[in-house]
Amino acid sequence: MSEGRQLSTFFVDDLCFGIDVQTVQEVIRRLVITRVPLSPVQVGGLINLRGQILTAIDLRRCLNLPQRPLCEFPVNLIIRTEDGLVSLLVDEIGDVVEPDKDMFEHLPSTLRGRLRDFVLEAYKLPSHLLFYLDTRRLLSGGSSGFPSSEPSNG
Amino acid sequence: MSEMDEIVKEFLVESNENIDQVDRDLIELEGDPTSKELLGRIFRTMHSIKGATGFLDFSKLGAVTHAGETLLSLLRDGRLTLNAEITSGLLSLTDVIRNILSEIAVKGRESDTDHTGLIETLMGLQAGVRVDIGSTRSILPALMNSDAPMRKPNPANVTSPRESTSQPAPRPTGIVDTPSVSGQIEASLPNESELLPNEFYSQSLDSVSIRVDVNQLDMLMDLVGELVLARNQILQMSSHQQDPDFIASSQHLNLITSELQERVARTRMQPIDNIWNKLPRLVRDLTTQCHKKVQLQMRGKETELDKSILEALKDPLTHVVRNAIDHGIESPEMRLAAGKSVEGSLILHAFHENGQVNVEISDDGAGINLDRIKQKAVDLKLITLEEASSMADRDALGLLFIPGFSTARAITNISGRGVGMDVVKTNIEKVGGTVEIENRPGLGTNIRIRIPLTLAILSALIFTVGETVYAIPQQDIVELIRLDEMAAKGQINSVQGVMLYRLRGQLLPLVNLDAALNVTSAKSSNAGRTAVVLQAHHRQFGLVVGEVADIAEIVVKPLGKHLKSLPIYAGATILGDGRVALILDVLGLARRVSIITDVQTEDATAPKTKMEGPVISLETLLVFEDHQERVAIPLSEITRLEEFPLSALETTDGWDVVQYREEILQLISIPNLSEEARLSKRSRVQVATSSDKIQVVVCRKNGHQFGVVVDHILDIVEHKVARVRIHSRSGHETAVISGRVTRILEMDGLVRDMLLPNPSAVVMEV
Numbered sequence: 001m002s003e004g005r006q007l008s009t010f011f012v013d014d015l016c017f018g019i020d021v022q023t024v025q026e027v028i029r030r031l032v033i034t035r036v037p038l039s040p041v042q043v044g045g046l047i048n049l050r051g052q053i054l055t056a057i058d059l060r061r062c063l064n065l066p067q068r069p070l071c072e073f074p075v076n077l078i079i080r081t082e083d084g085l086v087s088l089l090v091d092e093i094g095d096v097v098e099p100d101k102d103m104f105e106h107l108p109s110t111l112r113g114r115l116r117d118f119v120l121e122a123y124k125l126p127s128h129l130l131f132y133l134d135t136r137r138l139l140s141g142g143s144s145g146f147p148s149s150e151p152s153n154g
Numbered sequence: 155m156s157e158m159d160e161i162v163k164e165f166l167v168e169s170n171e172n173i174d175q176v177d178r179d180l181i182e183l184e185g186d187p188t189s190k191e192l193l194g195r196i197f198r199t200m201h202s203i204k205g206a207t208g209f210l211d212f213s214k215l216g217a218v219t220h221a222g223e224t225l226l227s228l229l230r231d232g233r234l235t236l237n238a239e240i241t242s243g244l245l246s247l248t249d250v251i252r253n254i255l256s257e258i259a260v261k262g263r264e265s266d267t268d269h270t271g272l273i274e275t276l277m278g279l280q281a282g283v284r285v286d287i288g289s290t291r292s293i294l295p296a297l298m299n300s301d302a303p304m305r306k307p308n309p310a311n312v313t314s315p316r317e318s319t320s321q322p323a324p325r326p327t328g329i330v331d332t333p334s335v336s337g338q339i340e341a342s343l344p345n346e347s348e349l350l351p352n353e354f355y356s357q358s359l360d361s362v363s364i365r366v367d368v369n370q371l372d373m374l375m376d377l378v379g380e381l382v383l384a385r386n387q388i389l390q391m392s393s394h395q396q397d398p399d400f401i402a403s404s405q406h407l408n409l410i411t412s413e414l415q416e417r418v419a420r421t422r423m424q425p426i427d428n429i430w431n432k433l434p435r436l437v438r439d440l441t442t443q444c445h446k447k448v449q450l451q452m453r454g455k456e457t458e459l460d461k462s463i464l465e466a467l468k469d470p471l472t473h474v475v476r477n478a479i480d481h482g483i484e485s486p487e488m489r490l491a492a493g494k495s496v497e498g499s500l501i502l503h504a505f506h507e508n509g510q511v512n513v514e515i516s517d518d519g520a521g522i523n524l525d526r527i528k529q530k531a532v533d534l535k536l537i538t539l540e541e542a543s544s545m546a547d548r549d550a551l552g553l554l555f556i557p558g559f560s561t562a563r564a565i566t567n568i569s570g571r572g573v574g575m576d577v578v579k580t581n582i583e584k585v586g587g588t589v590e591i592e593n594r595p596g597l598g599t600n601i602r603i604r605i606p607l608t609l610a611i612l613s614a615l616i617f618t619v620g621e622t623v624y625a626i627p628q629q630d631i632v633e634l635i636r637l638d639e640m641a642a643k644g645q646i647n648s649v650q651g652v653m654l655y656r657l658r659g660q661l662l663p664l665v666n667l668d669a670a671l672n673v674t675s676a677k678s679s680n681a682g683r684t685a686v687v688l689q690a691h692h693r694q695f696g697l698v699v700g701e702v703a704d705i706a707e708i709v710v711k712p713l714g715k716h717l718k719s720l721p722i723y724a725g726a727t728i729l730g731d732g733r734v735a736l737i738l739d740v741l742g743l744a745r746r747v748s749i750i751t752d753v754q755t756e757d758a759t760a761p762k763t764k765m766e767g768p769v770i771s772l773e774t775l776l777v778f779e780d781h782q783e784r785v786a787i788p789l790s791e792i793t794r795l796e797e798f799p800l801s802a803l804e805t806t807d808g809w810d811v812v813q814y815r816e817e818i819l820q821l822i823s824i825p826n827l828s829e830e831a832r833l834s835k836r837s838r839v840q841v842a843t844s845s846d847k848i849q850v851v852v853c854r855k856n857g858h859q860f861g862v863v864v865d866h867i868l869d870i871v872e873h874k875v876a877r878v879r880i881h882s883r884s885g886h887e888t889a890v891i892s893g894r895v896t897r898i899l900e901m902d903g904l905v906r907d908m909l910l911p912n913p914s915a916v917v918m919e920v
Contacts, residue, residue, distance in 0.1 A: 032732070032733060032734075034622055034623070034726075034733065034734040034735070034736070035620075035621065035622050036622075036717060036720075036723070036736060037622065037671035037672060037673050038671055038672060038720055038722065039716070039717055039720060040716060040717075040719075042716070043716050043717060046713075046717075046726055046734045046736075047734065048728050048732055048733070048734050050380065051376060051377075051379055051380040051383065051728060052376075052711075053711045053713075053714075053726045053727075053728065053734055054714065055713070055714035055715075055716045055717060057716070083714065083715050084714070086714065139716075
């Protein structure tokens with residue numbers, strides 16, 4: 001299944017993830033991100049991509065990882081989706097890899113939480129594990145969806 | 155193959171437009187039956203459609219257009235004079251052509267519908283001169299019923315030589331001068347030399363416009379937006395430059411870009427006449443059916459609107475015009491009896507005002523019978539009899555906007571099927587507009603639709619809260635208030651955390667934007683801040699924001715799907731410096747902070763369910779306690795909260811009053827609303843003896859100002875209220891608010907019961 005699959009890799013909180021290289025349009029560092037109050041948690045804000053307003057999805061928030069330190073700027077990984085372009089906020093961009101079949105690994109059944117929702121497969125790279133992400137599920141919030149950041153009206 | 159499709163598509167678009175023009179011309183022709191120009195134009199359209207049908211092999215279309223063309227040629231040559239029957243016949247011809255065109259558009263070919271009846275009718279009409287009048291008689295009654303002629307098949311006619319257009323006759327579309335296919339047509343064809351000079355002129359006008367995909371325009375618009383941003387950056391740079399050439403060039407760029415932006419925006423604008431031009435035909439059909447006489451006047455045809463708004467306006471406009479003719483304008487007899495002219499008048503007026511487009515539809519008919527509306531509402535169990543009797547005129551008119559509401563006595567063909575003003579309102583609101591009804595009983599109805607000029611560009615107020623930049627469309631803003639010293643002057647009352655600002659005698663609820671958005675703000679005091687007074691439906695509220703930065707023209711861009719569900723944002727925009735600003739949706743915001751109720755707006759999307767059970771609405775209420783009872787007054791009814799020393803109390807004619815702002819303020823107490831007090835019509839304020847001050851809620855209703863004395867004010871609540879009617883003749887409603895049973899004072903009833911029956915009260919008011 002995985003032969004010839006090229007993955008564009010990136011790092012979020014020292015974890016390495018990959019998505020199909022085909023879906024990636026471009027990588028942009030240093031873009032002003034406009035926060036959107038009351039938005040669902042995974043939304044990092046809005047960015048201006050050459051006159052187009054895109055929603056930026058913060059992968060740290062998607063995956064319930066600790067917040068990015070304030071001094072670090074996220075990298076915008078612009079991907080194509082059915083609903084147009086979306087920016088994924090990640091920590092750092094890695095290489096494009098083409099993992100071998102024998103690197104394939106099923107997800108350990110003990111893995112729980114958000115990661116399990118979005119990760120399709122895992123690969124043992126020489127230096128670290130690479131998680132292959134399902135962007136479609138990631139953007140729709142997975143099986144359980146994303147909680148709204150808005151506290152319920154009491 | 156696809157090339158053929160393209161040709162067919164083009165043919166359809168063109169023919170549809172031309173047929174619409176024929177409709178208008180025919181109506182116009184009725185007023186001026188000998189106009190060569192109009193006849194020429196109609197004839198030409200018919201002829202070019204017919205010409206194309208031969209080429210594209212649409213035989214039925216060819217047959218009907220041929221019949222029409224022959225009749226038209228007689229008219230044009232003056233051998234036949236236009237009368238009502240001929241007009242009706244030609245109009246039903248245009249209907250049939252339209253039907254066939256839409257069949258072709260959907261299925262790609264003509265259906266098997268038989269049109270020989272119509273052809274026969276048209277031939278009968280032309281036979282009126284050629285042969286004798288007798289043969290037309292049988293057809294005329296059928297004509298009065300517009301779809302009857304098409305149902306009369308006549309096999310003998312199907313193979314008539316007139317059908318000869320079905321044979322392939324290759325020729326280019328739309329060119330007038332084509333070789334005719336049969337001798338019979340030849341006789342009725344225009345001679346090229348007969349064409350009037352101005353016909354050539356109008357043809358050359360056609361060739362200067364081309365069709366452009368709207369998406370193309372949208373993309374152009376986006377690109378121009380980009381260019382504007384780039385221009386702004388260059389301008390910023392040029393301000394630090396010394397090089398005069400560079401400065402001159404950037405100034406030039408500035409001018410060109412602005413001009414380009416304006417021009418591109420204008421490409422999407424179209425005159426309102428594009429949708430109005432269908433109305434004369436509609437009015438003619440309706441008046442014939444209703445046996446009424448109506449004169450249609452249209453003013454401001456050239457008023458321009460964005461194409462998408464124009465589309466949204468089409469159906470509501472048609473509906474309102476139907477209503478006006480069917481319900482509004484009376485029959486000629488009734489008009490005579492009422493001393494009006496036999497012919498009713500329907501005036502459409504479009505004009506620009508305050509950056510918005512106003513469309514007024516006024517008739518001089520009977521107006522809206524409010525009693526009948528109320529009666530109908532009672533019948534439909536929307537309101538009770540009691541409510542109906544105390545209902546204000548404005549509220550009664552609001553009933554018209556409830557889905558499924560129609561007052562037509564009988565369901566006519568034209569209107570009265572229960573889809574009514576609610577659809578009008580929903581459609582108009584979808585594009586950010588409003589609808590108002592002004593009713594002059596016996597004199598007519600005036601419906602005013604206000605819509606934004608364009609959806610794409612609007613003028614907005616830009617300000618910052620925290621790090622985020624926000625924009626509010628200027629059309630929603632009433633005024634701005636600086637809050638610095640005002641706060642010190644005590645113009646802001648704070649009741650249980652809810653801020654109320656005294657704006658010219660009215661209490662204006664204030665809402666902190668940071669609080670509404672759950673954003674923590676560095677500033678805790680209101681000093682130095684600005685309250686933006688916003689209009690949400692008929693309520694106003696003040697939105698407290700930080701420094702107001704600017705007013706800018708913005709291009710609204712939609713939010714992605716992750717943010718679509720947030721009703722408080724209308725979209726986002728990119729500012730001149732490249733930053734993204736969020737555009738606040740005033741209605742969504744007002745709903746979030748419970749300033750306005752959801753009833754009117756949600757009814758349209760979720761009809762029927764709301765009609766049963768208690769009315770559930772969001773309302774802002776002032777809750778106070780009086781003699782161990784909890785009572786609430788809608789905040790909208792309250793003008794002020796006052797405190798008077800007990801010594802200020804005076805008595806006159808059995809009423810307790812205080813002198814208040816050079817007026818005499820009549821005081822009433824809540825316990826007086828009990829049955830006995832109502833009967834005695836006399837009340838004394840009963841004050842808790844422990845205090846030497848009285849708390850008074852000043853209310854104004856129907857021009858009567860009065861004070862309700864209460865023990866103490868508890869809270870302002872803003873939440874969902876499920877009202878339950880308990881048996882009480884006072885007509886007040888009771889609800890559970892914050893876990894306690896609370897009576898909600900109905901101000902209309904209060905004024906009527908407490909003040910009006912007592913003549914002295916009225917005198918005091920003066």
